[in-house]
Amino acid sequence: MRRGTPRFSNEPALSEVIGFVLIIGIIMVAFSMYLVYGVPVQGRENEINHMSTINDQFVSYKIGIDSLWTNQQENIAMSTTFPLGTAGQTAQGSTSIIPILQPVGSSGTLSINQRTTTPEIFTVLSNSYISNTTGITAVGPIQIPTTQTYSNAPSSLLINLSTTNAFWNNTAPGSVLISGNTWIATINITPDISDCLTSGTGNNVTYMSSCYGSDITITIIKNGVTSLNRAVVYSNINPNTPTPYSVNLMNAAYGLQSVISYPTTLTFSKYDPSNQLITTTITAEYAYQPQTYIYSVPLGSLEYSTNNNYWISQSYYYQMGGVFLSQIDGSTYKLPPEITFAYNGNGNITANIVAISYDPIDSGLIGGNSPAQVLTVLKPDAGSLPYAPVSPNTWNATINLTTPDPNAAFMWAAYLNTAANLTGGIPTAYYTVGNTTTGSYISFLGGTDGNPHITLSGKTANLSVSVQSLGSV
Known part of the structure; x- marks a missing residue:
C-alpha cells in the first residue's frame, strides 16, 4: 500500500445525492413549466368554452323573447339560466386533487339596466300619416x-x-x-x-x-x-x-x-x-292625418360581464331584440336587432321596427361563480305605433340611438348602414347615417316630389325582468 492513499472512498454515495438533486430539479422545472404554460392554457380553454356557453344562452334567450312577443304571450314568465363563472362548470382532470395545478376559476356578473350610467334611448322621428288623431x-x-x-x-x-x-x-x-x-x-x-x-x-x-x-x-x-x-x-x-x-x-x-x-x-x-x-x-x-310624430323609449339591457383570468374580458348583452358582444377593442352584434329596411324601387323604402325595451324601474345585479336565473315577462301594454296602415305613409324619418358608450354608438351606426345598404339594398342617395356626440342615427330622405315614399311600421314590446342566484353547483 502506498503512503497517503485513503483506506476507503465515499464517491458512490456522493453521486447518488447529486443524481437525486438533479431529478428534483427536473421535476421542479417540469412543474414550473406546467404552472407557467399548462395551467393558463387549460384556464384559457375553460373560459373560451364558458363564453361559448354564454353566447348560446343569449341566443336561446333572444329566441324565447321573440316567441313571447310574436305570439302575444303576456304575463307568462320565461326562465333562462346563465352560468356566471368557470369554477365548478368544467372538468379539471386528474390534477384536480392538487389545487395549485388547477386554473383559477373565473367569475361573472349578470345585470339588468346597469350597462351605462345614463339610459340608452331609442327614438323615431317622422313626418307621417298618423292614425286616429282627429277621427x-x-x-x-x-x-x-x-x-x-x-x-x-x-x-x-x-x-x-x-x-x-x-x-x-x-x-x-x-x-x-x-x-x-x-x-x-x-x-x-x-x-x-x-x-x-x-x-x-x-x-x-x-x-x-x-x-x-x-x-x-x-x-x-x-x-x-x-x-x-x-x-x-x-x-x-x-x-x-x-x-x-x-x-x-x-x-x-x-x-x-x-x-x-x-x-x-x-x-x-x-x-x-x-x-x-x-x-x-x-x-x-x-282615418289619419299628416303630422310630425316622435316615439322615444329607454331600451335597457340584460348584460353578462365576465372577469376572465386567462382570456380577454367580454360582455354579452341583449337589447332591442339583438345580441351584442362588447370587449375592450370594440362592440359588434352577434344577432341583429329588430330593425329592418327594404328598397322597393323608384325611391320607395320600407322600414320595420320592433321596439323591445325593458321596464326602466327594473334593476338588479348578481355576481359570482354559481348559476343565475333570469325571469322575463312580456307586459300587457305591447302594441303598434300609430302609423297609418297605408303604403307609403311617411315623407321622411330619422332613427336615433342615444348612448354614452362610444363603442356601442359606432356599432349601431355600422349596423344601420349595413341593414339599409347591404341587406335592404337601399341606394345611399336615399339615406344618411353616422354618429353624433350622443350616439348614432340614420335618416331617410324620402322623395323630392312632395309625396310620401317611405312605408314605416312599428311595434312595441315591453319586458319586465328579474334575476336571482341558484346557489352553488
Missing part, C-alpha cells in the same frame, strides 16, 4: 260614373250601392267597374237562387218567403290575372234596404293596397241595363 274625415259621396284622382291613400274607399229589383230571376243584373293602372275590380249584383231554396227538386221546389236571391260579389283582376272571382260580400240582399250596401276596396282581403301607388287616378263606371242600381256613389274616408 274620420269623409270625402263624398260622389256619383258614379266619374274619374277621381287621390293624392293620398284613403283608409277606406267605399262603393255604395242602392238596389232595386235585385231578385234571383233578374236577367240583367248590374255592376260597378273600378279600374286602376294595373288592376280592375268589379262589384256585381249576382243572382243566386240557392239563397231561396228550401226543399224539393225540379218543379216541386219550395222557396223561402221574403227571399230575394241575389248577392253582392266582387271580382279582382291584377296584371291580367284573376285573384278573386265573385267573392260574396253580402248574401241575399234586400233591394228595399234604406241604407246603401258599401264595399270597401281598401279591405286587406282584396289585396289592392299593395298595388296602388299614390297619387293615383281611378275610373268608376256602371253597367245597369235594367236600372237595377238606383244610385251608386263613392266615398273616400281618411
Whole structure:
C-alpha cells in the first residue's frame, strides 16, 4: 500500500445525492413549466368554452323573447339560466386533487339596466300619416260614373250601392267597374237562387218567403290575372234596404293596397241595363292625418360581464331584440336587432321596427361563480305605433340611438348602414347615417316630389325582468 492513499472512498454515495438533486430539479422545472404554460392554457380553454356557453344562452334567450312577443304571450314568465363563472362548470382532470395545478376559476356578473350610467334611448322621428288623431274625415259621396284622382291613400274607399229589383230571376243584373293602372275590380249584383231554396227538386221546389236571391260579389283582376272571382260580400240582399250596401276596396282581403301607388287616378263606371242600381256613389274616408310624430323609449339591457383570468374580458348583452358582444377593442352584434329596411324601387323604402325595451324601474345585479336565473315577462301594454296602415305613409324619418358608450354608438351606426345598404339594398342617395356626440342615427330622405315614399311600421314590446342566484353547483 502506498503512503497517503485513503483506506476507503465515499464517491458512490456522493453521486447518488447529486443524481437525486438533479431529478428534483427536473421535476421542479417540469412543474414550473406546467404552472407557467399548462395551467393558463387549460384556464384559457375553460373560459373560451364558458363564453361559448354564454353566447348560446343569449341566443336561446333572444329566441324565447321573440316567441313571447310574436305570439302575444303576456304575463307568462320565461326562465333562462346563465352560468356566471368557470369554477365548478368544467372538468379539471386528474390534477384536480392538487389545487395549485388547477386554473383559477373565473367569475361573472349578470345585470339588468346597469350597462351605462345614463339610459340608452331609442327614438323615431317622422313626418307621417298618423292614425286616429282627429277621427274620420269623409270625402263624398260622389256619383258614379266619374274619374277621381287621390293624392293620398284613403283608409277606406267605399262603393255604395242602392238596389232595386235585385231578385234571383233578374236577367240583367248590374255592376260597378273600378279600374286602376294595373288592376280592375268589379262589384256585381249576382243572382243566386240557392239563397231561396228550401226543399224539393225540379218543379216541386219550395222557396223561402221574403227571399230575394241575389248577392253582392266582387271580382279582382291584377296584371291580367284573376285573384278573386265573385267573392260574396253580402248574401241575399234586400233591394228595399234604406241604407246603401258599401264595399270597401281598401279591405286587406282584396289585396289592392299593395298595388296602388299614390297619387293615383281611378275610373268608376256602371253597367245597369235594367236600372237595377238606383244610385251608386263613392266615398273616400281618411282615418289619419299628416303630422310630425316622435316615439322615444329607454331600451335597457340584460348584460353578462365576465372577469376572465386567462382570456380577454367580454360582455354579452341583449337589447332591442339583438345580441351584442362588447370587449375592450370594440362592440359588434352577434344577432341583429329588430330593425329592418327594404328598397322597393323608384325611391320607395320600407322600414320595420320592433321596439323591445325593458321596464326602466327594473334593476338588479348578481355576481359570482354559481348559476343565475333570469325571469322575463312580456307586459300587457305591447302594441303598434300609430302609423297609418297605408303604403307609403311617411315623407321622411330619422332613427336615433342615444348612448354614452362610444363603442356601442359606432356599432349601431355600422349596423344601420349595413341593414339599409347591404341587406335592404337601399341606394345611399336615399339615406344618411353616422354618429353624433350622443350616439348614432340614420335618416331617410324620402322623395323630392312632395309625396310620401317611405312605408314605416312599428311595434312595441315591453319586458319586465328579474334575476336571482341558484346557489352553488
